[in-house]
Amino acid sequence: MPKLKTNRAASKRFRKTAKGFKRGQSQKRHILTKKTSKRKRQLRGPTQVAKQDLGRLDQLLPHA
Numbered sequence: 001m002p003k004l005k006t007n008r009a010a011s012k013r014f015r016k017t018a019k020g021f022k023r024g025q026s027q028k029r030h031i032l033t034k035k036t037s038k039r040k041r042q043l044r045g046p047t048q049v050a051k052q053d054l055g056r057l058d059q060l061l062p063h064a
Helices: 008-013 037-042 051-060
Strands: 014-016 021-023
Touching: 008 014
Parallel strands: none
Antiparallel strands: 014 021
16 A cells, blocks of 8 residues: 655645644735724634544645
8 A cells, every 4th residue: 555645735734733733814914904903813823624624634634
């Protein structure tokens, strides 16, 4: 059986945690002037990946 390769794009976007995976938020890189302070504040920091996507991430990141 061949070795399982890690998807390099996914390994740069997701990090394994005890509860699953964490990911960065989208919509916070540019055009920030029209977004409210509340919206920008809520986009700070990482968030958990939805449980529906965990199976797919386990395939993309077999060694994580």
